Amino acid sequence: MIDLYYWPTPNGWKVSIMLEECGLEYKVVPVDIGGGDQFKADFLRISPNNRMPAIVDHNPIEGGSALPIFESGAILEYLAEKTGQFLPADPAGKYKVLQWVHWQMANLGPMMGNANHFKNYGKNIAKDPSQLEYGTKRFVGEVDRLSGVMDAQLSANQFLAGNEYTIADIITWPWAFLIGRLIDESMWTSFPNLKRWVDEIHGRPAVLKGEKSEKNSASANLLRRKKKLEENYCLIKQMKK
Numbered sequence: 651m652i653d654l655y656y657w658p659t660p661n662g663w664k665v666s667i668m669l670e671e672c673g674l675e676y677k678v679v680p681v682d683i684g685g686g687d688q689f690k691a692d693f694l695r696i697s698p699n700n701r702m703p704a705i706v707d708h709n710p711i712e713g714g715s716a717l718p719i720f721e722s723g724a725i726l727e728y729l730a731e732k733t734g735q736f737l738p739a740d741p742a743g744k745y746k747v748l749q750w751v752h753w754q755m756a757n758l759g760p761m762m763g764n765a766n767h768f769k770n771y772g773k774n775i776a777k778d779p780s781q782l783e784y785g786t787k788r789f790v791g792e793v794d795r796l797s798g799v800m801d802a803q804l805s806a807n808q809f810l811a812g813n814e815y816t817i818a819d820i821i822t823w824p825w826a827f828l829i830g831r832l833i834d835e836s837m838w839t840s841f842p843n844l845k846r847w848v849d850e851i852h853g854r855p856a857v858l859k860g861e862k863s864e865k866n867s868a869s870a871n872l873l874r875r876k877k878k879l880e881e882n883y884c885l886i887k888q889m890k891k
Protein backbone atom coordinates (compact mmCIF):
# COMPACT_ATOMS: atom_id res chain seq x y z
CA MET A 651 0.00 0.00 0.00
CA ILE A 652 1.15 3.52 -0.82
CA ASP A 653 0.10 6.59 1.16
CA LEU A 654 -0.35 9.58 -1.14
CA TYR A 655 0.00 12.95 0.61
CA TYR A 656 -2.20 14.96 -1.66
CA TRP A 657 -4.23 18.05 -2.33
CA PRO A 658 -6.09 18.51 -5.65
CA THR A 659 -3.65 20.75 -7.58
CA PRO A 660 -1.64 20.08 -10.78
CA ASN A 661 1.34 18.85 -8.74
CA GLY A 662 -0.94 16.53 -6.77
CA TRP A 663 -2.62 15.20 -9.94
CA LYS A 664 0.74 14.14 -11.41
CA VAL A 665 1.03 11.45 -8.75
CA SER A 666 -2.65 10.46 -8.50
CA ILE A 667 -2.68 10.01 -12.31
CA MET A 668 0.54 7.96 -12.20
CA LEU A 669 -0.83 5.71 -9.44
CA GLU A 670 -4.03 5.17 -11.46
CA GLU A 671 -2.05 4.50 -14.66
CA CYS A 672 0.11 1.94 -12.85
CA GLY A 673 -2.91 0.27 -11.20
CA LEU A 674 -1.28 0.60 -7.78
CA GLU A 675 -3.30 0.58 -4.57
CA TYR A 676 -3.07 3.81 -2.63
CA LYS A 677 -4.62 5.72 0.21
CA VAL A 678 -5.11 9.48 -0.05
CA VAL A 679 -3.84 11.43 2.96
CA PRO A 680 -5.13 14.99 2.50
CA VAL A 681 -2.63 17.80 3.01
CA ASP A 682 -4.81 20.89 3.23
CA ILE A 683 -2.30 23.47 1.98
CA GLY A 684 -4.81 26.28 2.54
CA GLY A 685 -5.15 25.21 6.16
CA GLY A 686 -1.42 24.84 6.86
CA ASP A 687 -1.12 21.01 6.99
CA GLN A 688 2.16 21.24 5.01
CA PHE A 689 3.89 22.86 8.00
CA LYS A 690 2.98 20.15 10.50
CA ALA A 691 5.92 18.26 12.01
CA ASP A 692 4.69 14.81 10.89
CA PHE A 693 4.42 15.95 7.28
CA LEU A 694 7.77 17.78 7.35
CA ARG A 695 9.45 14.50 8.31
CA ILE A 696 8.23 13.14 4.94
CA SER A 697 8.51 16.32 2.88
CA PRO A 698 11.01 18.77 4.45
CA ASN A 699 10.29 21.47 1.81
CA ASN A 700 6.67 21.77 3.12
CA ARG A 701 5.16 20.94 -0.26
CA MET A 702 2.85 18.17 -1.35
CA PRO A 703 2.75 15.71 -3.15
CA ALA A 704 4.70 13.09 -1.26
CA ILE A 705 4.34 9.35 -0.87
CA VAL A 706 5.20 6.68 1.66
CA ASP A 707 5.58 3.23 0.11
CA HIS A 708 4.98 0.56 2.72
CA ASN A 709 6.27 -2.14 0.34
CA PRO A 710 9.35 -0.52 -1.18
CA ILE A 711 11.08 -1.91 -4.29
CA GLU A 712 13.78 -3.81 -2.42
CA GLY A 713 11.82 -4.51 0.75
CA GLY A 714 12.76 -3.06 4.13
CA SER A 715 11.09 -0.29 6.03
CA ALA A 716 8.55 2.16 4.61
CA LEU A 717 10.08 4.56 2.09
CA PRO A 718 9.06 8.25 2.06
CA ILE A 719 9.64 10.28 -1.16
CA PHE A 720 8.92 13.95 -1.88
CA GLU A 721 9.16 15.93 -5.18
CA SER A 722 6.82 14.75 -7.93
CA GLY A 723 9.67 14.06 -10.40
CA ALA A 724 11.38 11.68 -7.99
CA ILE A 725 8.04 10.05 -7.12
CA LEU A 726 7.12 9.35 -10.75
CA GLU A 727 10.58 7.98 -11.52
CA TYR A 728 10.34 5.72 -8.48
CA LEU A 729 6.87 4.42 -9.38
CA ALA A 730 8.00 3.82 -12.98
CA GLU A 731 10.97 1.82 -11.71
CA LYS A 732 8.80 -0.06 -9.22
CA THR A 733 6.24 -1.14 -11.82
CA GLY A 734 8.43 -1.27 -14.94
CA GLN A 735 5.96 1.04 -16.71
CA PHE A 736 6.11 4.41 -18.51
CA LEU A 737 9.95 4.67 -18.47
CA PRO A 738 12.14 2.62 -20.83
CA ALA A 739 14.87 0.54 -19.18
CA ASP A 740 17.57 1.10 -21.83
CA PRO A 741 19.72 4.18 -21.07
CA ALA A 742 19.07 5.97 -24.39
CA GLY A 743 15.29 5.57 -24.05
CA LYS A 744 15.35 6.34 -20.33
CA TYR A 745 17.21 9.65 -20.67
CA LYS A 746 15.09 10.67 -23.64
CA VAL A 747 12.19 10.58 -21.19
CA LEU A 748 13.98 11.92 -18.10
CA GLN A 749 15.20 15.06 -19.89
CA TRP A 750 11.54 16.02 -20.42
CA VAL A 751 10.65 15.12 -16.85
CA HIS A 752 13.38 17.48 -15.61
CA TRP A 753 12.31 20.06 -18.19
CA GLN A 754 8.84 20.10 -16.67
CA MET A 755 10.12 20.26 -13.10
CA ALA A 756 12.47 23.18 -13.84
CA ASN A 757 10.40 25.05 -16.42
CA LEU A 758 6.69 24.60 -17.05
CA GLY A 759 5.62 23.99 -13.42
CA PRO A 760 7.58 26.87 -11.80
CA MET A 761 6.84 29.35 -14.63
CA MET A 762 3.11 28.58 -14.55
CA GLY A 763 3.10 28.78 -10.76
CA ASN A 764 4.73 32.21 -10.89
CA ALA A 765 2.54 33.41 -13.78
CA ASN A 766 -0.53 32.43 -11.76
CA HIS A 767 0.89 34.16 -8.69
CA PHE A 768 1.47 37.52 -10.42
CA LYS A 769 -1.56 37.42 -12.73
CA ASN A 770 -4.20 36.12 -10.32
CA TYR A 771 -3.21 35.41 -6.74
CA GLY A 772 -1.07 38.55 -6.26
CA LYS A 773 -4.13 40.78 -6.66
CA ASN A 774 -5.16 39.84 -3.14
CA ILE A 775 -1.69 40.53 -1.73
CA ALA A 776 -0.02 43.49 -3.48
CA LYS A 777 -1.08 46.92 -2.28
CA ASP A 778 -0.15 48.54 -5.59
CA PRO A 779 -1.27 46.60 -8.73
CA SER A 780 1.64 48.09 -10.71
CA GLN A 781 3.97 45.87 -8.62
CA LEU A 782 2.51 42.88 -10.44
CA GLU A 783 3.03 44.09 -14.01
CA TYR A 784 6.62 43.06 -14.66
CA GLY A 785 6.23 39.66 -12.98
CA THR A 786 3.05 38.96 -14.96
CA LYS A 787 4.72 39.92 -18.25
CA ARG A 788 7.85 37.92 -17.50
CA PHE A 789 6.16 34.68 -16.42
CA VAL A 790 3.21 34.72 -18.84
CA GLY A 791 5.82 35.33 -21.57
CA GLU A 792 7.78 32.30 -20.37
CA VAL A 793 4.65 30.12 -20.38
CA ASP A 794 4.00 31.24 -23.95
CA ARG A 795 7.59 30.36 -24.93
CA LEU A 796 7.36 26.96 -23.23
CA SER A 797 4.06 26.26 -25.00
CA GLY A 798 5.96 26.79 -28.26
CA VAL A 799 8.67 24.36 -27.14
CA MET A 800 6.06 21.67 -26.48
CA ASP A 801 4.15 22.43 -29.66
CA ALA A 802 7.30 22.02 -31.77
CA GLN A 803 8.19 18.74 -30.06
CA LEU A 804 4.63 17.44 -30.49
CA SER A 805 4.53 18.42 -34.15
CA ALA A 806 7.10 15.67 -34.79
CA ASN A 807 6.16 13.19 -32.05
CA GLN A 808 2.91 11.71 -30.78
CA PHE A 809 4.07 12.13 -27.18
CA LEU A 810 6.58 14.42 -25.50
CA ALA A 811 9.50 12.00 -25.48
CA GLY A 812 8.68 10.16 -28.72
CA ASN A 813 6.06 7.68 -29.79
CA GLU A 814 5.29 6.20 -26.40
CA TYR A 815 3.21 7.56 -23.51
CA THR A 816 5.62 7.95 -20.59
CA ILE A 817 6.14 9.75 -17.28
CA ALA A 818 7.20 12.80 -19.34
CA ASP A 819 3.55 13.10 -20.46
CA ILE A 820 2.11 12.22 -17.06
CA ILE A 821 4.17 14.89 -15.28
CA THR A 822 3.59 17.62 -17.86
CA TRP A 823 -0.09 17.15 -18.67
CA PRO A 824 -1.64 18.51 -15.43
CA TRP A 825 0.08 21.89 -15.98
CA ALA A 826 -0.24 22.00 -19.78
CA PHE A 827 -3.98 21.27 -19.49
CA LEU A 828 -4.39 24.54 -17.54
CA ILE A 829 -2.42 26.90 -19.83
CA GLY A 830 -5.57 28.19 -21.58
CA ARG A 831 -7.23 28.92 -18.27
CA LEU A 832 -4.12 30.79 -17.09
CA ILE A 833 -3.39 32.86 -20.21
CA ASP A 834 -6.44 32.88 -22.45
CA GLU A 835 -8.34 29.98 -24.07
CA SER A 836 -7.62 31.54 -27.48
CA MET A 837 -3.92 30.59 -27.04
CA TRP A 838 -4.72 27.02 -28.16
CA THR A 839 -5.14 28.15 -31.78
CA SER A 840 -1.43 29.09 -31.82
CA PHE A 841 -0.41 25.67 -30.50
CA PRO A 842 -2.47 23.04 -32.37
CA ASN A 843 -0.07 20.16 -31.68
CA LEU A 844 -0.09 20.90 -27.97
CA LYS A 845 -3.89 21.02 -28.02
CA ARG A 846 -4.06 17.66 -29.85
CA TRP A 847 -1.84 16.07 -27.17
CA VAL A 848 -3.71 17.69 -24.24
CA ASP A 849 -7.03 16.36 -25.56
CA GLU A 850 -5.66 12.92 -26.37
CA ILE A 851 -4.28 12.44 -22.87
CA HIS A 852 -7.43 13.82 -21.26
CA GLY A 853 -9.29 10.91 -22.89
CA ARG A 854 -7.34 8.30 -20.92
CA PRO A 855 -9.50 6.69 -18.20
CA ALA A 856 -6.67 6.74 -15.64
CA VAL A 857 -6.13 10.46 -16.23
CA LEU A 858 -9.81 11.22 -15.68
CA LYS A 859 -9.78 9.12 -12.52
CA GLY A 860 -6.54 10.63 -11.22
CA GLU A 861 -7.61 14.18 -11.99
CA LYS A 862 -11.03 14.18 -10.39
CA SER A 863 -12.07 10.72 -9.37
CA GLU A 864 -14.43 10.17 -6.48
CA LYS A 865 -11.53 8.42 -4.86
CA ASN A 866 -9.33 11.51 -4.70
CA SER A 867 -11.62 14.44 -4.24
CA ALA A 868 -14.31 12.69 -2.26
CA SER A 869 -11.98 11.00 0.15
CA ALA A 870 -9.88 14.15 0.48
CA ASN A 871 -12.98 16.18 1.24
CA LEU A 872 -14.43 13.58 3.53
CA LEU A 873 -11.21 13.21 5.44
CA ARG A 874 -10.89 16.99 5.65
CA ARG A 875 -14.40 17.31 7.04
CA LYS A 876 -13.79 14.46 9.46
CA LYS A 877 -10.57 16.15 10.62
CA LYS A 878 -12.38 19.47 11.10
CA LEU A 879 -15.08 17.74 13.13
CA GLU A 880 -12.42 16.08 15.27
CA GLU A 881 -10.61 19.41 15.74
CA ASN A 882 -13.85 21.17 16.64
CA TYR A 883 -14.67 18.37 19.04
CA CYS A 884 -11.24 18.82 20.70
CA LEU A 885 -11.81 22.58 20.90
CA ILE A 886 -15.21 22.13 22.51
CA LYS A 887 -13.69 19.68 24.98
CA GLN A 888 -10.92 22.17 25.82
CA MET A 889 -13.42 25.02 26.21
CA LYS A 890 -15.50 22.94 28.59
CA LYS A 891 -12.47 22.27 30.82
Ligand SMILES: N[C@@H](CCC(=O)N[C@@H](CS)C(=O)NCC(=O)O)C(=O)O
Nearest residue numbers: 659661683688700701702703721722
Ligand atom coordinates in the same frame (compact mmCIF):
# COMPACT_ATOMS: atom_id res chain seq x y z
N1 LIG B 1 8.51 20.79 -7.05
C1 LIG B 1 7.43 20.33 -6.21
C2 LIG B 1 6.38 21.40 -6.14
C3 LIG B 1 5.27 21.06 -5.19
C4 LIG B 1 4.41 22.27 -4.86
O1 LIG B 1 4.73 23.40 -5.22
N2 LIG B 1 3.30 22.00 -4.15
C5 LIG B 1 2.44 23.07 -3.71
C6 LIG B 1 1.01 22.85 -4.17
S1 LIG B 1 0.86 22.72 -5.91
C7 LIG B 1 2.42 23.12 -2.20
O2 LIG B 1 2.44 22.11 -1.54
N3 LIG B 1 2.37 24.33 -1.65
C8 LIG B 1 2.33 24.55 -0.24
C9 LIG B 1 2.97 25.85 0.16
O3 LIG B 1 3.31 26.64 -0.73
O4 LIG B 1 3.15 26.08 1.35
C10 LIG B 1 6.86 19.03 -6.79
O5 LIG B 1 6.74 18.96 -8.02
O6 LIG B 1 6.56 18.10 -6.02
